[in-house]
Amino acid sequence: MAVHHIPGREIVYKVAYHGPGMCGKTTNLRFIYNTLPGRQVGNFLVLDTAVERTLYYDFLPVVIPVEDGYKVRFHLYTVPGQPYYDASRKLVLKGVDGVVFVADSHPERMNENLDSLTMLKKDLHEVGLDYTTLPLIMQYNKRDLPTPLAMNLLDEKLNETKAPVFGAVARDGMGVFETLAAMAEMITRKA
Numbered sequence: 001m002a003v004h005h006i007p008g009r010e011i012v013y014k015v016a017y018h019g020p021g022m023c024g025k026t027t028n029l030r031f032i033y034n035t036l037p038g039r040q041v042g043n044f045l046v047l048d049t050a051v052e053r054t055l056y057y058d059f060l061p062v063v064i065p066v067e068d069g070y071k072v073r074f075h076l077y078t079v080p081g082q083p084y085y086d087a088s089r090k091l092v093l094k095g096v097d098g099v100v101f102v103a104d105s106h107p108e109r110m111n112e113n114l115d116s117l118t119m120l121k122k123d124l125h126e127v128g129l130d131y132t133t134l135p136l137i138m139q140y141n142k143r144d145l146p147t148p149l150a151m152n153l154l155d156e157k158l159n160e161t162k163a164p165v166f167g168a169v170a171r172d173g174m175g176v177f178e179t180l181a182a183m184a185e186m187i188t189r190k191a
Contacts, residue, residue, distance in 0.1 A: 009070045013187050015180075016092055017078045018120050019102035020112035024141040025078035027170040028102065029060045032076070032180065035173065036062065064184070074184060089119065094127045098135035098187045100179055102170075103158055105140050105148035110157065117158055135186035136163040139179045143167045 017025040033041050042061035058078040063071050077096075079089040093099075101120065103113045121131045140154045155165055164182050168175030 009068075010073055011070065012073045012075060013097040013184075014075045014077065014095055015098045015100065015183055015187070016096045017076065017100045017102055018089075018093075018116065019141075020104055020109060020116040021080070023102045023104040023109070023113075023116075024168070024170040025102050026058050027141075028100070028139075028168075028176050028179070029058050029076055029078060031170060031173045031176045032062065033060055035177075040064070062180075072184075072188070074180075076180075086119075086123070090123050090127055093120075093123050093129070096129065096134070097190075098137070098183050099124075100137045100139055100183055101158070101163075102139045102141050102168075103154055105142040105145055105154065107147060107149055110149060110154075113154075113158060132161055135183065135190055136161060137179055137183050137186070138163050138165045139168050139170075139175060140165065141168045141170050141175075143174070144169045144172070 017028055019025055040063050042063075060076045062074045062076060064074070065071050077092045079092045099120065101117065103109075103116075124131045124134065138155070138159050140149075140151055142148060151165065151167060159165060164186075166175040166179045166182070168179065170176055
């Protein structure tokens, strides 16, 4: 849930990037960190394993100055995609204001996308949040593959709430800021 810090004239929102392992969650945050000017991003905390899989979570604070001297801060987190990191995912999802679900467009990854979406719904329920009302963006990553899954097929299988959809190539930045901007708008509109 949003945190309002009146003396600091700041509002803080928490956004989690969720999806199967190696789908591009950390790559999204890395691109944001490497692209925004230093005054808009804090330290990027990455806790990877030896094979570059998120072990616990990734964290990136992003600051957006708004009118009247206020700042809106988005705390961006990724969750580990592997099923055995259940406790870590729930800890990150607790109190989240919005979720970006990053799906892998590789034809052989549909079952992993579906399993991850099922985990997301279960984990949100267990931390007291409703998947159907929480701000949600669907990002279909790796659109640069030679034969990616069709966007309409991904949408049919994964997007039962008709959430906004963005195609992405996170490694190159395609769709990264569009996804973040849409999430920011959804969260602040709901607040």
